[in-house]
Amino acid sequence: MPYITLKDLGIYLEVNPNCKDERLTNIDRQQIIEAYLDKGALLFRGFKTDQAIFRSFAQSFCDFSVFNGSKQRKLLDGKNNIQTVNLGFDEFPLNAELAKDPWKPEVCFFACLKPPTSGGQTTICDGIELVKRLDKKLDVNDQKRLKKNFLVYQNRATQEELDFWLNDKNDLSSIRSDCPFNFIKTKDGISSSYIVPALHKPMWKNQLAFGNLLLIARFRHKLKNFPFFGDGTLVSTELLQTVKDEAEQITHEVNWQESDVLMLDNSRHMHGRRAIVEDDQRLILSSCGYLNFAHESSYFIDGPWRKENWGHRLPVRLERY
Template sequence: MTIQIDSLETSTKKIIYSDKCKDILSLSVAEIQELFKSSGILLFRGFGVTHEQMKAFSKQFSSRFTRETNRTRVDSREGFVSLVAQGTHFIEPHCENANTPFRPDAVWFCCGVPPAQGGETLFCDGVQVWEQLSEESKQLFLSKKIRFDFIYSAEQWKHFLGAEATLANVKQMLEGLEGVSYFINEDESVSFAYACPAVIKTKYSNQDAFANNILNAKESVFFENGSPIPDTIISEIEEVTDRLTEEIQWQVGDLVMIDNSRFLHGRRSFSDNQRLIFSIFSYLNF
Protein backbone atom coordinates (compact mmCIF):
# COMPACT_ATOMS: atom_id res chain seq x y z
CA MET A 1 0.00 0.00 0.00
CA THR A 2 1.40 3.39 -1.02
CA ILE A 3 0.28 6.47 0.89
CA GLN A 4 0.39 9.83 -0.85
CA ILE A 5 -0.50 13.04 0.95
CA ASP A 6 -2.34 15.45 -1.33
CA SER A 7 -0.08 18.27 -2.48
CA LEU A 8 -2.57 21.06 -1.82
CA GLU A 9 -1.21 23.08 1.09
CA THR A 10 -4.52 23.44 2.93
CA SER A 11 -5.47 19.76 2.82
CA THR A 12 -4.98 16.89 5.25
CA LYS A 13 -6.46 14.48 2.69
CA LYS A 14 -4.53 11.28 2.02
CA ILE A 15 -4.80 9.22 -1.15
CA ILE A 16 -4.33 5.47 -0.86
CA TYR A 17 -3.34 3.98 -4.22
CA SER A 18 -3.29 0.48 -5.61
CA ASP A 19 -1.14 0.24 -8.71
CA LYS A 20 -2.14 -3.39 -9.25
CA CYS A 21 -5.86 -3.09 -8.42
CA LYS A 22 -5.36 -4.96 -5.18
CA ASP A 23 -8.54 -5.97 -3.34
CA ILE A 24 -9.49 -3.09 -1.03
CA LEU A 25 -10.69 -5.61 1.56
CA SER A 26 -7.09 -6.77 2.01
CA LEU A 27 -5.99 -3.41 3.46
CA SER A 28 -5.08 -3.24 7.14
CA VAL A 29 -8.12 -2.09 9.11
CA ALA A 30 -5.95 -0.81 11.97
CA GLU A 31 -3.75 1.22 9.62
CA ILE A 32 -6.74 2.76 7.85
CA GLN A 33 -8.24 3.68 11.21
CA GLU A 34 -5.12 5.55 12.27
CA LEU A 35 -4.85 7.34 8.93
CA PHE A 36 -8.48 8.38 9.14
CA LYS A 37 -8.13 9.69 12.69
CA SER A 38 -5.27 11.97 11.68
CA SER A 39 -6.47 13.13 8.26
CA GLY A 40 -10.26 13.04 8.37
CA ILE A 41 -10.59 12.24 4.67
CA LEU A 42 -9.22 9.27 2.74
CA LEU A 43 -9.47 8.68 -1.01
CA PHE A 44 -8.92 5.11 -2.20
CA ARG A 45 -7.91 5.03 -5.86
CA GLY A 46 -7.04 2.19 -8.22
CA PHE A 47 -8.99 -0.52 -6.38
CA GLY A 48 -11.94 -0.48 -8.79
CA VAL A 49 -14.44 -0.34 -5.93
CA THR A 50 -18.09 -1.11 -6.66
CA HIS A 51 -20.97 -0.06 -4.43
CA GLU A 52 -21.17 -3.64 -3.12
CA GLN A 53 -17.48 -3.54 -2.18
CA MET A 54 -17.97 -0.10 -0.60
CA LYS A 55 -20.60 -1.61 1.66
CA ALA A 56 -18.39 -4.59 2.59
CA PHE A 57 -15.40 -2.31 3.23
CA SER A 58 -17.36 0.20 5.30
CA LYS A 59 -18.79 -2.61 7.47
CA GLN A 60 -15.28 -3.23 8.80
CA PHE A 61 -15.27 0.26 10.33
CA SER A 62 -18.93 0.75 11.22
CA SER A 63 -21.18 -0.21 14.10
CA ARG A 64 -24.38 0.68 12.23
CA PHE A 65 -25.71 2.50 9.16
CA THR A 66 -28.40 5.09 8.55
CA ARG A 67 -31.09 5.33 5.90
CA GLU A 68 -31.67 8.60 4.07
CA THR A 69 -35.17 10.00 3.60
CA ASN A 70 -34.74 11.60 0.18
CA ARG A 71 -32.35 9.37 -1.73
CA THR A 72 -32.84 6.45 -4.10
CA ARG A 73 -31.83 3.19 -2.46
CA VAL A 74 -29.63 0.79 -4.35
CA ASP A 75 -29.48 -2.27 -2.07
CA SER A 76 -33.13 -3.18 -1.65
CA ARG A 77 -32.54 -5.72 1.13
CA GLU A 78 -31.02 -3.43 3.78
CA GLY A 79 -31.48 -0.05 2.13
CA PHE A 80 -28.25 1.55 3.33
CA VAL A 81 -26.56 2.13 -0.05
CA SER A 82 -28.16 4.95 -2.01
CA LEU A 83 -27.50 7.33 -4.85
CA VAL A 84 -26.33 10.82 -3.96
CA ALA A 85 -28.73 13.77 -4.12
CA GLN A 86 -30.64 13.97 -7.39
CA GLY A 87 -30.22 16.77 -9.88
CA THR A 88 -27.20 18.42 -11.44
CA HIS A 89 -27.14 21.59 -9.33
CA PHE A 90 -24.42 22.99 -7.10
CA ILE A 91 -24.65 21.84 -3.47
CA GLU A 92 -23.18 24.05 -0.75
CA PRO A 93 -20.66 22.46 1.63
CA HIS A 94 -22.40 20.91 4.62
CA CYS A 95 -22.15 18.07 7.11
CA GLU A 96 -24.52 15.18 6.55
CA ASN A 97 -27.65 15.40 8.73
CA ALA A 98 -26.07 18.05 10.97
CA ASN A 99 -29.48 19.75 10.97
CA THR A 100 -30.82 16.77 12.95
CA PRO A 101 -29.73 14.86 16.07
CA PHE A 102 -28.85 11.92 13.79
CA ARG A 103 -25.51 13.10 12.37
CA PRO A 104 -23.51 10.03 11.21
CA ASP A 105 -19.80 9.75 11.98
CA ALA A 106 -18.69 9.00 8.43
CA VAL A 107 -19.78 9.73 4.88
CA TRP A 108 -18.74 7.23 2.19
CA PHE A 109 -18.91 7.94 -1.55
CA CYS A 110 -18.08 5.57 -4.40
CA CYS A 111 -17.84 6.53 -8.07
CA GLY A 112 -19.61 4.29 -10.56
CA VAL A 113 -19.50 6.74 -13.47
CA PRO A 114 -17.82 10.16 -13.33
CA PRO A 115 -19.48 13.12 -15.07
CA ALA A 116 -18.14 14.22 -18.43
CA GLN A 117 -17.43 17.67 -17.00
CA GLY A 118 -17.92 19.26 -13.59
CA GLY A 119 -19.72 17.42 -10.78
CA GLU A 120 -16.63 17.25 -8.54
CA THR A 121 -17.29 16.45 -4.89
CA LEU A 122 -16.20 19.35 -2.69
CA PHE A 123 -14.71 19.13 0.77
CA CYS A 124 -13.73 21.72 3.34
CA ASP A 125 -12.05 21.33 6.74
CA GLY A 126 -14.33 22.76 9.44
CA VAL A 127 -11.35 23.12 11.77
CA GLN A 128 -9.71 25.52 9.33
CA VAL A 129 -12.99 27.37 8.74
CA TRP A 130 -13.34 28.00 12.47
CA GLU A 131 -9.74 29.17 12.75
CA GLN A 132 -10.25 31.73 9.97
CA LEU A 133 -13.60 33.19 11.02
CA SER A 134 -13.46 36.63 12.64
CA GLU A 135 -13.42 36.92 16.41
CA GLU A 136 -16.80 38.65 16.23
CA SER A 137 -18.34 35.69 14.44
CA LYS A 138 -16.68 33.20 16.75
CA GLN A 139 -18.06 34.92 19.84
CA LEU A 140 -21.51 35.06 18.27
CA PHE A 141 -21.60 31.32 17.56
CA LEU A 142 -20.07 30.45 20.93
CA SER A 143 -22.77 32.44 22.72
CA LYS A 144 -25.76 31.31 20.63
CA LYS A 145 -26.94 27.97 19.34
CA ILE A 146 -28.46 27.64 15.88
CA ARG A 147 -31.88 26.10 15.16
CA PHE A 148 -33.15 24.21 12.12
CA ASP A 149 -36.90 24.14 11.37
CA PHE A 150 -38.40 21.74 8.85
CA ILE A 151 -41.25 19.31 8.21
CA TYR A 152 -41.01 15.57 7.61
CA SER A 153 -43.92 14.18 5.60
CA ALA A 154 -45.27 10.77 6.56
CA GLU A 155 -43.64 9.36 3.42
CA GLN A 156 -40.27 10.79 4.48
CA TRP A 157 -40.24 9.51 8.05
CA LYS A 158 -41.45 6.08 6.92
CA HIS A 159 -38.62 6.02 4.40
CA PHE A 160 -36.21 6.75 7.25
CA LEU A 161 -37.76 4.44 9.88
CA GLY A 162 -39.16 1.74 7.59
CA ALA A 163 -42.45 1.21 5.80
CA GLU A 164 -44.07 -0.40 8.85
CA ALA A 165 -43.22 2.52 11.18
CA THR A 166 -46.01 4.32 13.02
CA LEU A 167 -46.39 7.68 14.74
CA ALA A 168 -45.69 5.84 18.00
CA ASN A 169 -42.26 4.95 16.58
CA VAL A 170 -41.71 8.61 15.67
CA LYS A 171 -42.55 9.72 19.21
CA GLN A 172 -40.33 7.02 20.70
CA MET A 173 -37.43 8.17 18.52
CA LEU A 174 -37.80 11.89 19.24
CA GLU A 175 -38.77 11.93 22.92
CA GLY A 176 -35.96 13.05 25.18
CA LEU A 177 -33.52 14.03 22.43
CA GLU A 178 -31.51 17.09 23.41
CA GLY A 179 -32.45 20.23 21.50
CA VAL A 180 -35.48 18.66 19.79
CA SER A 181 -39.04 19.90 19.78
CA TYR A 182 -41.75 18.60 17.46
CA PHE A 183 -45.45 18.70 16.62
CA ILE A 184 -47.47 16.04 14.80
CA ASN A 185 -49.80 17.53 12.20
CA GLU A 186 -53.23 16.25 11.12
CA ASP A 187 -51.78 14.77 7.92
CA GLU A 188 -49.23 12.80 10.03
CA SER A 189 -46.36 15.02 8.93
CA VAL A 190 -44.04 16.11 11.74
CA SER A 191 -42.97 19.72 12.28
CA PHE A 192 -39.51 19.51 13.74
CA ALA A 193 -37.07 21.97 15.35
CA TYR A 194 -33.52 21.13 16.35
CA ALA A 195 -31.20 23.46 18.28
CA CYS A 196 -27.47 22.70 18.35
CA PRO A 197 -24.07 24.43 18.43
CA ALA A 198 -22.63 25.64 15.11
CA VAL A 199 -19.14 24.71 16.29
CA ILE A 200 -18.50 21.19 17.62
CA LYS A 201 -15.59 19.09 18.82
CA THR A 202 -14.16 16.72 16.24
CA LYS A 203 -14.54 13.02 16.99
CA TYR A 204 -10.83 12.20 17.08
CA SER A 205 -8.69 15.31 17.59
CA ASN A 206 -11.08 17.13 19.95
CA GLN A 207 -10.61 20.34 17.94
CA ASP A 208 -13.22 23.02 17.39
CA ALA A 209 -14.78 22.66 13.95
CA PHE A 210 -17.33 24.85 12.19
CA ALA A 211 -19.07 21.72 10.93
CA ASN A 212 -22.76 22.33 10.34
CA ASN A 213 -25.50 22.83 7.73
CA ILE A 214 -25.81 26.61 7.78
CA LEU A 215 -24.85 27.21 4.15
CA ASN A 216 -27.13 24.66 2.51
CA ALA A 217 -30.11 25.32 4.79
CA LYS A 218 -30.25 29.13 4.71
CA GLU A 219 -34.06 29.22 4.50
CA SER A 220 -34.56 27.02 7.57
CA VAL A 221 -31.75 27.98 9.96
CA PHE A 222 -31.97 30.63 12.67
CA PHE A 223 -30.48 31.34 16.04
CA GLU A 224 -32.16 29.35 18.80
CA ASN A 225 -34.39 32.28 19.78
CA GLY A 226 -35.72 32.53 16.21
CA SER A 227 -33.69 35.58 15.17
CA PRO A 228 -32.04 35.41 11.73
CA ILE A 229 -28.33 34.90 11.19
CA PRO A 230 -27.14 38.26 9.76
CA ASP A 231 -26.40 38.34 6.04
CA THR A 232 -22.94 39.74 6.79
CA ILE A 233 -22.13 36.64 8.86
CA ILE A 234 -23.44 34.33 6.13
CA SER A 235 -21.31 36.18 3.58
CA GLU A 236 -18.22 35.78 5.77
CA ILE A 237 -18.84 32.04 6.17
CA GLU A 238 -19.26 31.70 2.40
CA GLU A 239 -16.04 33.63 1.72
CA VAL A 240 -13.96 31.57 4.17
CA THR A 241 -15.48 28.29 3.03
CA ASP A 242 -15.00 29.10 -0.67
CA ARG A 243 -11.36 29.94 -0.04
CA LEU A 244 -10.70 26.65 1.77
CA THR A 245 -12.80 24.33 -0.38
CA GLU A 246 -11.03 21.63 -2.40
CA GLU A 247 -12.41 19.04 -4.77
CA ILE A 248 -12.31 15.38 -5.73
CA GLN A 249 -12.17 14.85 -9.48
CA TRP A 250 -13.78 11.45 -9.70
CA GLN A 251 -12.36 8.39 -11.44
CA VAL A 252 -14.26 5.13 -11.89
CA GLY A 253 -13.93 2.94 -8.79
CA ASP A 254 -12.83 5.73 -6.44
CA LEU A 255 -13.93 5.46 -2.82
CA VAL A 256 -13.78 8.31 -0.31
CA MET A 257 -14.26 8.18 3.47
CA ILE A 258 -15.04 11.50 5.20
CA ASP A 259 -15.09 12.44 8.90
CA ASN A 260 -18.54 14.04 9.26
CA SER A 261 -17.60 15.71 12.55
CA ARG A 262 -14.86 17.70 10.83
CA PHE A 263 -15.30 17.99 7.07
CA LEU A 264 -18.08 19.63 5.12
CA HIS A 265 -18.82 18.22 1.67
CA GLY A 266 -20.72 19.46 -1.37
CA ARG A 267 -20.81 19.24 -5.15
CA ARG A 268 -20.07 21.35 -8.21
CA SER A 269 -22.82 21.59 -10.80
CA PHE A 270 -22.67 19.54 -13.99
CA SER A 271 -24.69 19.29 -17.18
CA ASP A 272 -24.68 15.64 -18.29
CA ASN A 273 -26.77 12.87 -16.77
CA GLN A 274 -24.16 10.10 -16.63
CA ARG A 275 -22.71 10.90 -13.17
CA LEU A 276 -23.29 7.94 -10.85
CA ILE A 277 -22.07 8.31 -7.27
CA PHE A 278 -23.15 5.95 -4.47
CA SER A 279 -23.27 6.86 -0.79
CA ILE A 280 -23.35 5.26 2.65
CA PHE A 281 -23.60 6.99 6.03
CA SER A 282 -22.42 5.18 9.14
CA TYR A 283 -21.50 5.35 12.80
CA LEU A 284 -17.93 4.19 13.34
CA ASN A 285 -16.74 1.41 15.65
CA PHE A 286 -13.35 2.90 16.58
Protein backbone atom coordinates in the same frame (compact mmCIF):
# COMPACT_ATOMS: atom_id res chain seq x y z
CA MET B 1 6.26 -4.58 1.39
CA PRO B 2 3.32 -2.48 2.68
CA TYR B 3 0.01 -3.12 0.95
CA ILE B 4 -0.68 0.58 0.43
CA THR B 5 1.01 3.94 0.01
CA LEU B 6 -0.33 7.07 1.73
CA LYS B 7 0.15 10.35 -0.10
CA ASP B 8 -0.59 13.59 1.79
CA LEU B 9 -2.41 15.98 -0.55
CA GLY B 10 -3.19 18.60 2.05
CA ILE B 11 -6.83 18.34 3.00
CA TYR B 12 -6.93 14.57 2.41
CA LEU B 13 -4.69 11.53 2.16
CA GLU B 14 -4.64 9.59 -1.10
CA VAL B 15 -4.41 5.85 -0.51
CA ASN B 16 -2.91 3.81 -3.36
CA PRO B 17 -2.30 0.05 -3.72
CA ASN B 18 1.27 -1.18 -3.97
CA CYS B 19 0.37 -3.95 -6.39
CA LYS B 20 -2.06 -4.12 -9.29
CA ASP B 21 -4.49 -6.64 -7.83
CA GLU B 22 -4.60 -5.35 -4.24
CA ARG B 23 -8.19 -5.47 -2.96
CA LEU B 24 -9.80 -2.58 -1.15
CA THR B 25 -11.25 -4.96 1.42
CA ASN B 26 -7.87 -6.55 2.18
CA ILE B 27 -5.85 -3.52 3.22
CA ASP B 28 -4.87 -3.08 6.87
CA ARG B 29 -7.86 -1.74 8.80
CA GLN B 30 -5.86 -0.28 11.68
CA GLN B 31 -3.61 1.66 9.34
CA ILE B 32 -6.67 3.21 7.71
CA ILE B 33 -8.21 4.07 11.08
CA GLU B 34 -5.04 5.84 12.23
CA ALA B 35 -4.90 7.85 9.02
CA TYR B 36 -8.59 8.68 9.32
CA LEU B 37 -8.28 9.89 12.92
CA ASP B 38 -5.50 12.25 11.89
CA LYS B 39 -6.82 13.61 8.60
CA GLY B 40 -10.53 12.82 8.51
CA ALA B 41 -10.52 12.51 4.72
CA LEU B 42 -9.12 9.60 2.69
CA LEU B 43 -9.33 9.05 -1.07
CA PHE B 44 -8.75 5.46 -2.15
CA ARG B 45 -7.54 5.43 -5.76
CA GLY B 46 -6.31 2.56 -7.91
CA PHE B 47 -8.43 -0.18 -6.34
CA LYS B 48 -11.20 -2.02 -8.16
CA THR B 49 -14.62 -1.01 -6.84
CA ASP B 50 -18.18 -2.13 -7.47
CA GLN B 51 -21.31 -1.92 -5.34
CA ALA B 52 -20.61 -5.15 -3.47
CA ILE B 53 -16.99 -4.19 -2.70
CA PHE B 54 -18.10 -0.73 -1.63
CA ARG B 55 -20.72 -2.20 0.72
CA SER B 56 -18.20 -4.56 2.32
CA PHE B 57 -15.60 -1.83 2.71
CA ALA B 58 -18.04 0.58 4.39
CA GLN B 59 -19.40 -2.16 6.66
CA SER B 60 -15.90 -3.04 7.84
CA PHE B 61 -15.76 0.36 9.58
CA CYS B 62 -19.41 0.83 10.54
CA ASP B 63 -21.84 -0.76 12.96
CA PHE B 64 -24.88 0.54 11.12
CA SER B 65 -25.79 2.72 8.16
CA VAL B 66 -28.24 5.61 8.09
CA PHE B 67 -30.93 6.44 5.54
CA ASN B 68 -31.06 9.84 3.80
CA GLY B 69 -34.66 10.82 3.07
CA SER B 70 -33.87 13.21 0.22
CA LYS B 71 -36.18 12.75 -2.75
CA GLN B 72 -33.25 13.47 -5.07
CA ARG B 73 -31.43 10.23 -4.29
CA LYS B 74 -32.01 6.75 -5.64
CA LEU B 75 -32.02 3.85 -3.17
CA LEU B 76 -29.92 1.03 -4.60
CA ASP B 77 -29.75 -1.32 -1.60
CA GLY B 78 -32.53 -0.85 0.93
CA LYS B 79 -31.17 -3.38 3.40
CA ASN B 80 -27.81 -1.62 3.67
CA ASN B 81 -28.92 1.95 2.88
CA ILE B 82 -26.69 2.35 -0.17
CA GLN B 83 -27.94 5.27 -2.23
CA THR B 84 -26.78 7.46 -5.05
CA VAL B 85 -25.72 10.99 -4.29
CA ASN B 86 -28.11 13.76 -5.36
CA LEU B 87 -29.12 13.12 -8.94
CA GLY B 88 -29.46 16.77 -9.96
CA PHE B 89 -26.98 18.80 -11.98
CA ASP B 90 -26.71 22.04 -10.01
CA GLU B 91 -23.88 23.09 -7.75
CA PHE B 92 -24.30 22.08 -4.11
CA PRO B 93 -23.01 24.38 -1.35
CA LEU B 94 -20.94 22.87 1.42
CA ASN B 95 -22.86 20.99 4.10
CA ALA B 96 -22.53 18.27 6.70
CA GLU B 97 -24.61 15.19 5.88
CA LEU B 98 -27.94 15.13 7.77
CA ALA B 99 -26.75 17.81 10.21
CA LYS B 100 -30.39 18.65 10.97
CA ASP B 101 -30.96 15.28 12.63
CA PRO B 102 -29.73 13.73 15.90
CA TRP B 103 -28.72 10.67 13.90
CA LYS B 104 -26.27 12.68 11.81
CA PRO B 105 -23.82 10.04 10.55
CA GLU B 106 -20.26 10.06 11.82
CA VAL B 107 -18.72 9.01 8.52
CA CYS B 108 -19.64 9.28 4.84
CA PHE B 109 -18.37 6.95 2.12
CA PHE B 110 -18.66 7.75 -1.58
CA ALA B 111 -17.74 5.48 -4.51
CA CYS B 112 -17.41 6.55 -8.13
CA LEU B 113 -18.59 3.80 -10.50
CA LYS B 114 -18.90 6.18 -13.44
CA PRO B 115 -17.22 9.60 -13.25
CA PRO B 116 -18.83 12.78 -14.58
CA THR B 117 -17.84 13.74 -18.11
CA SER B 118 -17.54 17.41 -17.17
CA GLY B 119 -17.66 19.15 -13.79
CA GLY B 120 -19.30 17.37 -10.89
CA GLN B 121 -16.26 17.47 -8.62
CA THR B 122 -17.03 16.74 -4.99
CA THR B 123 -15.85 19.60 -2.80
CA ILE B 124 -14.37 19.19 0.69
CA CYS B 125 -13.82 21.81 3.37
CA ASP B 126 -12.19 21.25 6.76
CA GLY B 127 -14.52 22.79 9.34
CA ILE B 128 -11.67 23.26 11.83
CA GLU B 129 -9.62 25.30 9.39
CA LEU B 130 -12.71 27.31 8.50
CA VAL B 131 -13.23 28.35 12.14
CA LYS B 132 -9.59 29.50 12.29
CA ARG B 133 -10.17 31.72 9.26
CA LEU B 134 -13.43 33.07 10.67
CA ASP B 135 -11.67 34.01 13.92
CA LYS B 136 -9.54 36.40 11.87
CA LYS B 137 -12.28 37.61 9.52
CA LEU B 138 -15.41 38.12 11.63
CA ASP B 139 -15.93 40.98 14.04
CA VAL B 140 -16.09 40.26 17.77
CA ASN B 141 -19.90 40.20 17.90
CA ASP B 142 -20.26 37.64 15.11
CA GLN B 143 -17.51 35.50 16.62
CA LYS B 144 -19.40 35.46 19.92
CA ARG B 145 -22.67 34.62 18.19
CA LEU B 146 -21.13 31.54 16.63
CA LYS B 147 -19.14 30.37 19.64
CA LYS B 148 -21.77 30.99 22.32
CA ASN B 149 -24.97 30.27 20.43
CA PHE B 150 -26.94 27.26 19.27
CA LEU B 151 -28.66 26.36 16.02
CA VAL B 152 -32.29 25.26 16.04
CA TYR B 153 -33.51 22.94 13.29
CA GLN B 154 -37.29 23.17 13.44
CA ASN B 155 -39.52 21.07 11.21
CA ARG B 156 -43.19 20.24 11.07
CA ALA B 157 -43.54 16.97 12.95
CA THR B 158 -44.97 14.01 11.09
CA GLN B 159 -47.56 11.75 12.69
CA GLU B 160 -45.04 8.94 12.45
CA GLU B 161 -42.58 10.93 14.56
CA LEU B 162 -45.19 11.79 17.17
CA ASP B 163 -46.26 8.16 17.42
CA PHE B 164 -42.66 7.08 17.76
CA TRP B 165 -41.40 9.58 20.35
CA LEU B 166 -44.47 10.36 22.49
CA ASN B 167 -45.78 8.08 25.21
CA ASP B 168 -49.12 9.90 24.99
CA LYS B 169 -50.00 11.36 21.60
CA ASN B 170 -52.21 13.97 23.30
CA ASP B 171 -49.41 15.23 25.56
CA LEU B 172 -46.42 16.84 23.85
CA SER B 173 -44.44 16.73 27.09
CA SER B 174 -44.74 12.94 27.35
CA ILE B 175 -41.63 12.31 25.29
CA ARG B 176 -39.57 9.15 25.60
CA SER B 177 -36.49 9.44 27.79
CA ASP B 178 -34.23 8.93 24.77
CA CYS B 179 -36.02 11.49 22.57
CA PRO B 180 -33.64 14.18 21.23
CA PHE B 181 -36.46 16.56 20.15
CA ASN B 182 -38.71 19.14 21.73
CA PHE B 183 -42.27 19.23 20.39
CA ILE B 184 -44.16 22.51 20.35
CA LYS B 185 -47.45 23.81 18.97
CA THR B 186 -47.14 26.52 16.34
CA LYS B 187 -49.59 28.28 14.07
CA ASP B 188 -48.77 25.70 11.39
CA GLY B 189 -49.33 22.68 13.63
CA ILE B 190 -46.91 20.69 15.74
CA SER B 191 -43.19 21.20 15.19
CA SER B 192 -40.15 19.30 16.38
CA SER B 193 -36.98 21.16 17.30
CA TYR B 194 -33.45 19.82 17.42
CA ILE B 195 -30.78 22.03 18.98
CA VAL B 196 -27.00 21.82 18.42
CA PRO B 197 -24.05 24.18 19.06
CA ALA B 198 -23.41 26.61 16.20
CA LEU B 199 -19.77 25.50 16.38
CA HIS B 200 -18.99 22.01 17.63
CA LYS B 201 -16.03 19.79 18.45
CA PRO B 202 -15.49 16.94 15.96
CA MET B 203 -15.23 13.37 17.18
CA TRP B 204 -11.45 13.17 16.97
CA LYS B 205 -10.15 16.71 17.51
CA ASN B 206 -10.36 19.02 20.52
CA GLN B 207 -10.98 22.08 18.35
CA LEU B 208 -14.09 23.90 17.19
CA ALA B 209 -15.43 23.20 13.69
CA PHE B 210 -18.11 24.67 11.44
CA GLY B 211 -20.33 21.91 10.04
CA ASN B 212 -24.06 22.31 9.52
CA LEU B 213 -26.71 23.07 6.88
CA LEU B 214 -26.56 26.87 6.98
CA LEU B 215 -24.86 27.37 3.61
CA ILE B 216 -27.01 24.95 1.64
CA ALA B 217 -30.22 26.18 3.29
CA ARG B 218 -29.48 29.84 2.59
CA PHE B 219 -27.72 29.81 -0.77
CA ARG B 220 -29.43 26.87 -2.48
CA HIS B 221 -32.89 26.73 -0.90
CA LYS B 222 -33.19 30.42 0.05
CA LEU B 223 -34.34 29.63 3.59
CA LYS B 224 -33.75 32.40 6.12
CA ASN B 225 -35.22 30.68 9.17
CA PHE B 226 -33.74 27.19 8.91
CA PRO B 227 -31.83 26.78 11.06
CA PHE B 228 -32.04 29.83 13.33
CA PHE B 229 -30.06 30.85 16.39
CA GLY B 230 -31.08 29.54 19.78
CA ASP B 231 -31.87 33.06 20.99
CA GLY B 232 -34.60 33.23 18.34
CA THR B 233 -32.76 35.50 15.90
CA LEU B 234 -32.01 34.68 12.28
CA VAL B 235 -28.52 34.02 10.99
CA SER B 236 -27.67 37.00 8.81
CA THR B 237 -26.91 36.59 5.12
CA GLU B 238 -23.91 38.90 5.60
CA LEU B 239 -22.39 36.52 8.15
CA LEU B 240 -23.05 33.52 5.95
CA GLN B 241 -21.60 35.24 2.90
CA THR B 242 -18.38 35.71 4.85
CA VAL B 243 -18.47 32.03 5.87
CA LYS B 244 -19.05 31.03 2.24
CA ASP B 245 -16.21 33.22 0.94
CA GLU B 246 -13.74 32.00 3.55
CA ALA B 247 -14.74 28.37 3.02
CA GLU B 248 -14.13 28.67 -0.72
CA GLN B 249 -10.53 29.67 -0.03
CA ILE B 250 -9.82 26.31 1.63
CA THR B 251 -12.16 24.10 -0.42
CA HIS B 252 -10.55 21.23 -2.33
CA GLU B 253 -12.06 19.52 -5.37
CA VAL B 254 -12.06 15.76 -5.84
CA ASN B 255 -11.84 15.09 -9.57
CA TRP B 256 -13.45 11.69 -9.71
CA GLN B 257 -11.85 8.74 -11.43
CA GLU B 258 -13.56 5.39 -11.92
CA SER B 259 -13.43 3.20 -8.79
CA ASP B 260 -12.41 6.03 -6.47
CA VAL B 261 -13.70 5.73 -2.89
CA LEU B 262 -13.82 8.69 -0.51
CA MET B 263 -14.03 8.25 3.28
CA LEU B 264 -14.98 11.48 5.05
CA ASP B 265 -15.34 12.47 8.71
CA ASN B 266 -18.81 14.03 8.75
CA SER B 267 -18.18 15.59 12.16
CA ARG B 268 -15.21 17.57 10.84
CA HIS B 269 -15.55 18.08 7.09
CA MET B 270 -18.30 19.56 4.98
CA HIS B 271 -18.77 18.46 1.40
CA GLY B 272 -20.55 19.77 -1.67
CA ARG B 273 -20.46 19.55 -5.46
CA ARG B 274 -19.59 21.62 -8.48
CA ALA B 275 -22.21 21.88 -11.22
CA ILE B 276 -22.53 19.04 -13.75
CA VAL B 277 -23.43 19.19 -17.42
CA GLU B 278 -27.05 18.15 -17.97
CA ASP B 279 -27.78 14.55 -18.94
CA ASP B 280 -24.46 13.40 -17.49
CA GLN B 281 -24.69 9.70 -16.66
CA ARG B 282 -22.32 9.77 -13.68
CA LEU B 283 -22.89 7.17 -10.96
CA ILE B 284 -21.60 7.88 -7.47
CA LEU B 285 -22.73 5.75 -4.54
CA SER B 286 -23.05 6.88 -0.94
CA SER B 287 -23.15 5.06 2.36
CA CYS B 288 -23.19 6.91 5.68
CA GLY B 289 -23.15 5.49 9.16
CA TYR B 290 -21.77 5.03 12.64
CA LEU B 291 -18.17 3.99 13.21
CA ASN B 292 -17.53 0.70 15.02
CA PHE B 293 -14.61 2.38 16.82
CA ALA B 294 -16.54 5.55 17.74
CA HIS B 295 -16.64 4.64 21.44
CA GLU B 296 -12.94 5.54 21.56
CA SER B 297 -13.84 9.20 20.94
CA SER B 298 -14.23 11.67 23.81
CA TYR B 299 -17.31 13.01 21.98
CA PHE B 300 -19.05 9.69 21.45
CA ILE B 301 -22.87 9.89 21.73
CA ASP B 302 -24.65 6.61 22.34
CA GLY B 303 -28.06 7.51 20.91
CA PRO B 304 -30.90 5.05 20.30
CA TRP B 305 -30.20 5.21 16.56
CA ARG B 306 -27.02 3.19 17.19
CA LYS B 307 -29.05 0.21 18.42
CA GLU B 308 -29.60 -2.72 16.08
CA ASN B 309 -33.34 -2.88 16.70
CA TRP B 310 -33.95 0.83 16.20
CA GLY B 311 -34.57 0.47 12.48
CA HIS B 312 -32.38 3.35 11.17
CA ARG B 313 -34.98 4.33 8.65
CA LEU B 314 -37.77 5.03 11.12
CA PRO B 315 -39.12 7.48 11.78
CA VAL B 316 -38.30 8.70 8.26
CA ARG B 317 -37.80 12.46 8.18
CA LEU B 318 -37.88 13.68 4.59
CA GLU B 319 -35.83 16.71 3.62
CA ARG B 320 -37.65 19.97 4.22
CA TYR B 321 -36.56 21.29 0.82
